[in-house]
Amino acid sequence: MRKFLLLFFLICNTLVFSQVGVGTTDPHPDVMLDINGRLRIRDYNDGSDEAAKDSLVVLDGRGVVHRIATKTLLANLDKSLVRAGVSTSSGALIDISISGEKRVRFDNESFDIKSEYDNSTGIFTAAANGIYRITAQLRSSSSLLSAGEFGIAIYKNDSSRTTYSKIAEENYLNVEVGLGLVKVSPPVRSVSTLVQLAAGEEITFRSITALSLTLASSSNGNSTFMTIEQVR
The missing domain is CATH 2.60.120.40 (Jelly Rolls)
Structure with a gap:
């Protein structure tokens, strides 16, 4: 019985910390959730102008989501x-x-x-x-x-x-x-x-x-x- 419980907790621990892939069997090691396909969010909170002045959510070249300061984004735009x-x-x-x-x-x-x-x-x-x-x-x-x-x-x-x-x-x-x-x-x-x-x-x-x-x-x-x- 003790061996069974130990094995059970080990499996649960692995599941808790494992990565989840949607549309892929090989999720990226840097993220917990890797979606291979279009993403639709059905419910979200509306941001404010003040929030946009602070930071924005962007995607890098790998498709990984990041939050960065607005001033950092503007500084890197390719402007004349x-x-x-x-x-x-x-x-x-x-x-x-x-x-x-x-x-x-x-x-x-x-x-x-x-x-x-x-x-x-x-x-x-x-x-x-x-x-x-x-x-x-x-x-x-x-x-x-x-x-x-x-x-x-x-x-x-x-x-x-x-x-x-x-x-x-x-x-x-x-x-x-x-x-x-x-x-x-x-x-x-x-x-x-x-x-x-x-x-x-x-x-x-x-x-x-x-x-x-x-x-x-x-x-x-x-x-x-x-x-x-x-x-x-």
């Missing part, structure tokens, strides 16, 4: 992130000799996570739908007396390149006087905005000038530059 400037080696790229609007090509890329910006054309093409933060700065280093408009504009172009819309602009009179070229107005124009883009839509930057001028440049492109960040 671009920074480019105008370098001293770009030569003709920084010479704006035509009045009106002219596309600015930021040739010196610091980073472009998803390879969406073409520094030979000055065009950023969104790879995914989302909301993007766009910023840009131009700094004048004109060696001529000048009094005229100087500004920068951001344009959004649709995927077919048929509709060009100005979405942000900073533009006002630029004045320099005297032999020492005393700058009456600030030499910098900067602009920043949020825009919703669909995959394939483009962002371009244009200078606005009434007279010829030259953009300030530096070896690391920190005088005249742009950044693009996908925020969601």
Whole structure:
């Protein structure tokens, strides 16, 4: 009788700590329940917005369920992130000799996570739908007396390149006087905005000038530059 009871308890203990496989005879050793097939949950508790801010349930490459912090998930999303400037080696790229609007090509890329910006054309093409933060700065280093408009504009172009819309602009009179070229107005124009883009839509930057001028440049492109960040 004692031998029977000992054997019975050993079997029960094994059953309690054994793995369960549904649709498989070989459950994964890291989990207690391994389901080979679609999973349906008939009853569940509704989460709250506050709960979503804290953590989410995700599947890894093996299909194993994990709970991770929301900020960790967002940090690992493949989002657009671009920074480019105008370098001293770009030569003709920084010479704006035509009045009106002219596309600015930021040739010196610091980073472009998803390879969406073409520094030979000055065009950023969104790879995914989302909301993007766009910023840009131009700094004048004109060696001529000048009094005229100087500004920068951001344009959004649709995927077919048929509709060009100005979405942000900073533009006002630029004045320099005297032999020492005393700058009456600030030499910098900067602009920043949020825009919703669909995959394939483009962002371009244009200078606005009434007279010829030259953009300030530096070896690391920190005088005249742009950044693009996908925020969601």
